[in-house]
Amino acid sequence: xxxxxxxxxxxxxxxxxxxxxxxxxxxxxxxxxxxxxxxxxxxxxxxxxxxxxxxxxxxxxxxxxxxxxxxxxxxxxxxxxxxxxxxxxxxxxxxxxxxxxxxxxxxxxxxxxxxxxxxxxxxxxxxxxxxxxxxxxxxxxxxxxxxxxxxxxxxxxxxxxxxxxxxxxxxxxxxxxxxxxxxxxxxxxxxxxxxxxxxxxxxxxxxxxxxxxxxxxxxxxxxxx
Numbered sequence: 001x002x003x004x005x006x007x008x009x010x011x012x013x014x015x016x017x018x019x020x021x022x023x024x025x026x027x028x029x030x031x032x033x034x035x036x037x038x039x040x041x042x043x044x045x046x047x048x049x050x051x052x053x054x055x056x057x058x059x060x061x062x063x064x065x066x067x068x069x070x071x072x073x074x075x076x077x078x079x080x081x082x083x084x085x086x087x088x089x090x091x092x093x094x095x096x097x098x099x100x101x102x103x104x105x106x107x108x109x110x111x112x113x114x115x116x117x118x119x120x121x122x123x124x125x126x127x128x129x130x131x132x133x134x135x136x137x138x139x140x141x142x143x144x145x146x147x148x149x150x151x152x153x154x155x156x157x158x159x160x161x162x163x164x165x166x167x168x169x170x171x172x173x174x175x176x177x178x179x180x181x182x183x184x185x186x187x188x189x190x191x192x193x194x195x196x197x198x199x200x201x202x203x204x205x206x207x208x209x210x211x212x213x214x215x216x217x218x219x220x221x222x223x224x225x
Contacts, residue, residue: 001028004051004102010077010126011049011119018116025108029101037093037101044082044089046103050074053099056177059091068181070133071096071173080126083110096173144223146184147192151221153182154202154209158218165214171207 005011005019014022028051031037037048040059048055055072069091072078082089083106113120144152158165171178179189196202201217203210211217
């Protein structure tokens with residue numbers, strides 16, 4: 001459990017003593033593929049770090065339409081927002097494959113925040129990152145068409161340090177799940193992939209997308225269409 005915490009972005013900068021304190025407030029949970037972890041509206045008594053596997057965090061509309069908010073992968077945390085506010089989960093979470101989670105008790109963790117300034121600063125940083133993520137999601141859904149949102153998704157793989165795009169991107173989730181992330185349906189996503197292929201920006205072979213023209217792809221991602 002301590003090794004999982006060390007690899008997480010939320011806790012990686014803490015010393016061993018602080019990590020030991022968090023471990024005392026935590027437990028391990030293993031879930032199978034497509035198993036529900038929690039449902040929106042349930043009491044939020046903990047938050048989670050992904051040790052292995054993947055977790056889909058999503059909301060459902062009244063008519064059953066799914067909007068994926070994030071795909072949490074090893075090292076990612078989720079449900080931190082439930083530490084405060086109404087103390088209910090604002091969204092649902094489901095594993096995408098066999099997954100191991102570190103489950104951190106809400107009440108015990110909040111007590112630790114009062115005694116560890118570094119922990120509080122890390123949490124503020126993580127919540128700020130999630131706020132930016134949600135802001136980009138809302139902006140994309142409201143201001144951009146599906147093809148532009150797809151370009152933005154592909155450009156998110158650009159190396160932040162070098163600014164370079166990878167020559168190939170291997171999709172780690174099904175295209176139906178990617179469609180939900182982009183706020184659309186698989187048929188519309190397929191048409192957008194076909195459009196980018198036809199325009200010479202990408203080529204697609206199964207789950208592999210080859211980036212043919214990264215500059216034009218970035219210009220499309222930066223546009224408001």
